[in-house]
Amino acid sequence: MTSDPKGPRLILASASPRRRELLAGLGYEFSIVPAEVTEHEAPDADPRAMVAHNAALKADWVAARHPDATVIGADTTVFIERTVLNKPRDAAEARAMLRMLSGRTHTVFTGLAVRRLRDGLKLDRGVASDVTFKALDEATIELYLSRVHTLDKAGGYGIQEHGDLIVAGFTGSLTNIVGLPVDEMKQLLTQAGLGR
Numbered sequence: 001m002t003s004d005p006k007g008p009r010l011i012l013a014s015a016s017p018r019r020r021e022l023l024a025g026l027g028y029e030f031s032i033v034p035a036e037v038t039e040h041e042a043p044d045a046d047p048r049a050m051v052a053h054n055a056a057l058k059a060d061w062v063a064a065r066h067p068d069a070t071v072i073g074a075d076t077t078v079f080i081e082r083t084v085l086n087k088p089r090d091a092a093e094a095r096a097m098l099r100m101l102s103g104r105t106h107t108v109f110t111g112l113a114v115r116r117l118r119d120g121l122k123l124d125r126g127v128a129s130d131v132t133f134k135a136l137d138e139a140t141i142e143l144y145l146s147r148v149h150t151l152d153k154a155g156g157y158g159i160q161e162h163g164d165l166i167v168a169g170f171t172g173s174l175t176n177i178v179g180l181p182v183d184e185m186k187q188l189l190t191q192a193g194l195g196r
């Protein structure tokens with residue numbers, strides 16, 4: 001994190017600890033300013049458009065308050081059989097999501113938005129990964145829910161936390177599933193003039 005007296009050059013517009021860790025892993029110095037916005041979260045939404053909209057909403061909100069900074073917004077959702085699964089409201093909903101994902105393949109979408117008001121920079125990117133779940137019996141679902149805090153995670157699971165209990169395999173970017181696809185993030189920041 002930066003303590004630059006001239007103000008932050010790079011800001012992550014996110015309260016997600018996973019996003020913070022993944023961006024730090026790329027070697028960037030940055031500040032955290034979570035966006036105070038209401039995300040669009042409809043179960044029948046087009047998931048690509050929804051995550052793009054929400055990522056831009058978060059980045060735009062923070063960029064308006066820090067016009068000189070380069071601001072990153074991100075949003076992640078789970079899509080299975082034409083239904084969007086966002087963060088579960090309670091344990092019962094998390095349980096229902098895990099039952100729905102059991103034995104099937106779903107897609108995890110992340111939208112990335114980079115904004116900088118000073119020079120009108122606007123970059124957007126969407127990333128998708130497929131995740132196949134093991135067939136889960138009720139005992140495994142309960143074990144998973146007892147080990148992992150699922151209410152802050154889209155689809156009611158975190159592949160990075162006891163993922164071996166529930167996930168059979170995935171294709172594409174693992175960091176996309178966790179909430180910040182690092183290869184695409186790096187490319188966008190290079191385009192934004194912040195290559196490392």
Ligand SMILES: Cc1cn([C@H]2C[C@H](O)[C@@H](COP(=O)(O)OP(=O)(O)OP(=O)(O)O)O2)c(=O)[nH]c1=O
Nearest residue numbers: 014015016075076153154157158159177178179
């Ligand atoms: C599918 C999946 C999601 N997630 C997380 C990533 C995101 O943090 C969360 C989806 O919620 P988001 O609304 O994308 O993000 P957030 O509310 O956590 O943070 P902010 O809006 O402030 O940026 O689900 C995992 O950690 N592991 C997974 O395997």
